[in-house]
Amino acid sequence: MLRQLLPRAGRAWRAPAARQLLPCSLSARQPVRCYSIQPEAASRAKPLDVDPSRLSITKTSATKELKDPATLIFGREFTDHMLTIEWTQQDGWLAPQITPYQNLSLDPAACVLHYAFECFEGMKAYKDKNGNVRLFRPDKNMERMNKSAARIALPTFSPTAVIDLISQFAKLESRFIPDQRGYSLYLRPTMIGTQKTLGVGPPGSALLYVIASPVGPYYPTGFKAVSLEATDYAVRAWPGGVGDKKLGANYAPCVVPQTEAASRGFQQNLWLFGEQEYVTEVGTMNMFVAMKNKETGQKELLTAPLDGTILPGVTRDSILALAREKLAPEGWMISERKYTMKEVAEAADEGRLMEAFGAGTAAIVSPVRKISWKGQLVDCGLSEHEESGEIALRMKGWIEGRQYGDEEHEWSHVC
């Protein structure tokens, strides 16, 4: 059990001082995208951090029937209970509670409903071959959630304390985790501002809660490659914006472009940025491309850098780490760098584009067949009967091996 309470609850984010506002110089031709806001150490320590020893558990008297795993739809069915931790500016984090899953009663003036004081995480609990419940890199989720919260003036918390509570919650709900490969319990830590006020300011009260939804494999019958619409008429994120934080604010505005792409037969948007048409993200996933270098022929696995407009995905980070560990020795170059849609299209034209895939918690990897761009269909290297490239397939295997505890690894946290 982790009990290393860090003295950092409270509101942690501060803008840089006036003299340090622009760490990067701007040029007229090349918009610089690295001046995103970074969280710093807590400026106002609160008296009470999240304290797992104060947890109270009220079990439901009406347990739900388990669904046939084959019928599960992502995020529709939830487990018996939920974890809640209230925060007030006066008292800090109150005693955590596990209660029966239930509706939240919110004042119609609650600030979450008006000004989007909300952030969340997506993570999964897995059952290993011995029946243990495991989380995958929960420290990364908690670190990101604290950054998201601080960016919108919501309180931060001790990551280890909340991991401890989530572990207890996941174990309590373990009967909802099917023990087949590919199945898991999707966990949704969420924080909302609850203060009743229409004044725009830092919320004086908040609620951190975690709900859980059993989910099946993203591709129940094996990979199914998707096709993307390169999107330039709507822009997901901007330098100085909040595209690198997991805020509700980043999601609703992307739904209509997604619906539009779908109406033209494309499953996801590929978000481009700027007149250079940099490739940023795909739908709600990070984007990876594998191609051969034009001059040297060296294989390169590349993804956009964390310049403030890219969500720092846990799967993205895991793929990069695995690539450096296992692909670099095979001669691959592993790159976090800006790249353009033109570069991808050229590589495709010249037969150098090996494969492309999205990366995220839901699917781990999501292979890409084609990208619609400026009236052409860019072929991403899969043959007609292939649904995944080799790298995506190997990555999925490596990551699942650690998620399900087949390989003992520090990324896997036994609850």
Place this chain on the structure above:
Amino acid sequence: MLRQLLPRAGRAWRAPAARQLLPCSLSARQPVRCYSIQPEAASRAKPLDVDPSRLSITKTSATKELKDPATLIFGREFTDHMLTIEWTQQDGWLAPQITPYQNLSLDPAACVLHYAFECFEGMKAYKDKNGNVRLFRPDKNMERMNKSAARIALPTFSPTAVIDLISQFAKLESRFIPDQRGYSLYLRPTMIGTQKTLGVGPPGSALLYVIASPVGPYYPTGFKAVSLEATDYAVRAWPGGVGDKKLGANYAPCVVPQTEAASRGFQQNLWLFGEQEYVTEVGTMNMFVAMKNKETGQKELLTAPLDGTILPGVTRDSILALAREKLAPEGWMISERKYTMKEVAEAADEGRLMEAFGAGTAAIVSPVRKISWKGQLVDCGLSEHEESGEIALRMKGWIEGRQYGDEEHEWSHVC
């Protein structure tokens, strides 16, 4: 009573077809900011629009005591009742209800809490000298709310039907409107996505509700000029984004920069955009500047154009209309154009900057004394003992005259 039901309920916004995605050409030196998404005619008419004839009213049995108007804090106290209208994808808009003010019961997986499916309006009801309740340009608010809703895949509605319902609601709550000048009833129409799902997609159910909060004058003892911090390290809005819609998503990300500015003694952020440092908005208000032309000496009242990054404020529109009606004949040039912080600072240095003010529903106008920019304090033309320039003062008088019905005008809607 307005009862002109327009057949446009449903989801109205569609991205332009692929060939029309970029109406403006892009140049390397001058980022073009006019390719914001525009709503179009409804693509999927729903069977039922909002129908005021189906309104049911349940009055409270516990009426609230009226507060001393002098003690009112913006958006903290609410009236006895609220107006609610539910929507489902299957049935369209259900029967409107006026009920006692009460908490909303929301599933913890409701999409508003995760993906910021939320938009709102700010408008006011005034009591005229005959005791009539009046709304100010409610058609503008409803038009904008439909655009906001459509942009995030929430349902649209007949503006006239909702104005009818808001009028009935405001009349029912008229005892909460103090009849002194400067007082009013702040109305907050809000729409949220209510579907219980963690899948990111168009909400299958929604709730439109209106709550009301009695408010006093923004400046109870006369104008008090504010000072601003020109902000470049955080960006409120960008081309292809949603800065021109009244979405919750635009608000939470601005609170920390606002807190930071306040910690340095500045009441609001002045949001700059791009390396050119265009002046866009001030806090949650539109920005106006009055200056003399460098060459001709002609007086110019200017504000940023509606290029997709600027909120189309009702007060902004009213000021522009009044300026064209009353100031242009006095020789003023009235401009909606891009202007830079450098331009403002130069005008100040050369004694050509006459005044600057924010414009919004809360304050009508909010005079600006100084702007902190690149280590200098730009003086906005007020002398030491002045709290407002002449134009701000005249605008406030003209607008209040129409709001309170002193001047009969089409902008004022008698409930």
